[in-house]
Amino acid sequence: MATAVASDVKRKALGRGLESLLPSRPNPTVEIAASAAAAPVAEGKPLEIPVEQIDRNPYQTRRGFDEEKLDELAASIKASGVVQPIIVRPGENGRYTLITGERRWLASQRAGKTTIPAVVREVSDVQAMEMTIVENLQRADLNPMEQALAFERLSKEFKMTQEQIADRTGKDRASVGNFLRLLKLPVDVQYHLEGGELSFGHAKALMALPPELVSSIAWKVVHLHLSVRSTEKLVQGIINPEMVAKPVKLPEERMVDPNVREAEDRLRRKLGLKVMIEDKKGRGKVIIEYAGIDDFDSILAALGERGLGE
Numbered sequence: 001m002a003t004a005v006a007s008d009v010k011r012k013a014l015g016r017g018l019e020s021l022l023p024s025r026p027n028p029t030v031e032i033a034a035s036a037a038a039a040p041v042a043e044g045k046p047l048e049i050p051v052e053q054i055d056r057n058p059y060q061t062r063r064g065f066d067e068e069k070l071d072e073l074a075a076s077i078k079a080s081g082v083v084q085p086i087i088v089r090p091g092e093n094g095r096y097t098l099i100t101g102e103r104r105w106l107a108s109q110r111a112g113k114t115t116i117p118a119v120v121r122e123v124s125d126v127q128a129m130e131m132t133i134v135e136n137l138q139r140a141d142l143n144p145m146e147q148a149l150a151f152e153r154l155s156k157e158f159k160m161t162q163e164q165i166a167d168r169t170g171k172d173r174a175s176v177g178n179f180l181r182l183l184k185l186p187v188d189v190q191y192h193l194e195g196g197e198l199s200f201g202h203a204k205a206l207m208a209l210p211p212e213l214v215s216s217i218a219w220k221v222v223h224l225h226l227s228v229r230s231t232e233k234l235v236q237g238i239i240n241p242e243m244v245a246k247p248v249k250l251p252e253e254r255m256v257d258p259n260v261r262e263a264e265d266r267l268r269r270k271l272g273l274k275v276m277i278e279d280k281k282g283r284g285k286v287i288i289e290y291a292g293i294d295d296f297d298s299i300l301a302a303l304g305e306r307g308l309g310e
Contacts, residue, residue, distance in 0.1 A: 046085040046117040051109050054118070055091060057098040059129035061136055061150035065103055066270075073103060074110035082108060085117040089128060096120065099128050100135045126158045130168050143272050144203060145194040148182040155180070181207055189218045196269035201228035201291035205235045213238065225264075227274050228291050271302055 086101025098105060099121065108116045123131070133150045136142045142150065154160045154168070162180070166173040182193065182203055189206065192198040198206075202221055205228065206214050217238070221231050260279050267275040267286070274289040290296045 046119050048115040049088065049096060049118045050114060051105060051116050052114075053094070054088060054096045054098055054105060054116070057100075057102055057128075057132055059125075059132045059153070060098075060102060061133055061142055061146050061153075062102075065106065070103065070107050070110065073107035077104070077107050077113065078111035082113075082117055085119050087121055087131070088118045089121050089123055097128075099123065099131050126154075126160075129154065129158070134169055143194050143196065144179065144182055144200045145190050148179040151176055151179050152183060178204060178207075186211075186215045186218075188215055192218060192222050196272045197222045197265075199228060199273055199291065199295070201295075202226075202231050205231045208235050208239060225274070225276065227289050271298055273298065 082104055084101070084104070086104050087099040088096040089099055091097045096118070101118075105116060133154070136146075136150075151165055151169075154165050155162070160168070162173050162176045165171070166176045169176075171179075178200075182190065182200075185193075185203065185207070189198065189203070193200075193203055198218065198221065202218075206218055206221070209217055217234065220226070221234070226234065257279065260277050264275050264277050267277075267288075271288065273295055276287045276289075278284040278287065288299055290299060
């Protein structure tokens with residue numbers, strides 16, 4: 001029951017949005033100064049700011065944007081304009097720096113827009129980074145490695161403890177610790193995590209292995225398309241062979257049409273989850289495996305639906 005309550009608190013923290021996560025700060029001096037500076041700006045209406053006068057967010061945690069989705073958003077903006085203003089902060093020489101809304105900013109440029117509606121906020125570096133990370137976490141836009149690197153930046157650049165990071169982002173401390181552990185995985189395994197071939201659940205199972213075995217077992221998991229549960233069983237069989245009544249048998253590789261395999265890979269990269277398509281002469285089903293509410297919300301977000309915690 002305690003675990004369920006804690007999980008519900010975490011989900012509500014993310015669901016309330018950026019503003020509910022930002023008021024409390026570990027440094028009272030920063031809090032007072034930032035509040036005093038931001039108060040008159042926060043109540044102002046969005047301004048139309050030239051897109052060329054805005055600089056990219058130095059704290060952006062995403063490494064790339066889906067080109068196809070950017071084109072779709074650009075077409076929508078060209079037809080209907082920007083529905084939700086971006087958030088910026090004052091820079092030097094009359095310029096502005098992005099905090100949130102980089103996709104809308106990039107798509108606006110593709111749509112040929114010369115200005116974009118923006119809300120100007122006076123915030124500190126740590127607040128700007130927190131807002132960036134929380135926005136992406138809310139929208140499930142980060143893959144596991146991007147989340148890990150984001151938490152690492154909060155830890156190293158702003159000297160935040162895992163407890164403070166958890167408090168600011170709505171994650172529990174254990175989850176933050178697990179994400180940071182991903183950075184110790186071999187580079188090839190991190191590549192599979194970033195590409196969506198491995199999920200966070202797969203990584204947690206693999207991290208229980210001796211370091212010298214992680215890469216080879218990860219390769220098997222990827223190429224045999226093992227589920228998280230199958231990966232956990234495989235890892236346990238390696239760590240504690242005496243606890244396994246029968247030798248662990250890896251499933252035979254599926255014979256799949258190349259077009260179906262390509263579709264599976266595209267969906268896997270989009271969702272960051274295990275996806276399997278069963279196709280029989282143009283009819284079949286799509287199976288998406290998820291390990292928790294966060295994964296399930298990722299699926300709903302990809303379909304344009306609200307998550308369970310919102």
